[in-house]
Amino acid sequence: MADNIEKITRSEREWRAELTPDQYAVLRQAATERPFTGEYVHNKADGNYCCAGCGLPLFSSGTKFDSGSGWPSFWDVIDQDRVDLKVDKSHGTVRTEVVCSRCGGHLGHVFDDGPRDKTGQRYCINSVALSFETGSED
16 A cells, blocks of 8 residues: 555545546546457557556556557556555456555456566556646656
8 A cells, every 4th residue: 555645535425526427437436448449458648547446557668568459558656656556356367456555446357467577467457547747757
């Protein structure tokens, strides 16, 4: 758990008012968007991918790669304190869930099948859980 990130807490009513229905389903209810449908799957612009719930920069475009999975994939986060990793035993399997350390929003999952010449990690993230800021990378 990241201790140096200021937490944001909102009621479910506040989250519903601030997020689109798709963002709410993914960020607050841990849903998953369909593969190859997300806005950022093929984005190649330079910048930072931020949490759509609270704006915290999470991933740099410099760590994005085409995994072929249908979701934006990154081999590392900007800073490990910006995400929390949790055991996810849903869907009859054990995976590692990635959540925003500031607002607790569900982002996706991390797997050990990323680029071996980097971290070996594949952060498989829902586009709808992200916003994108063009320009300099964090």
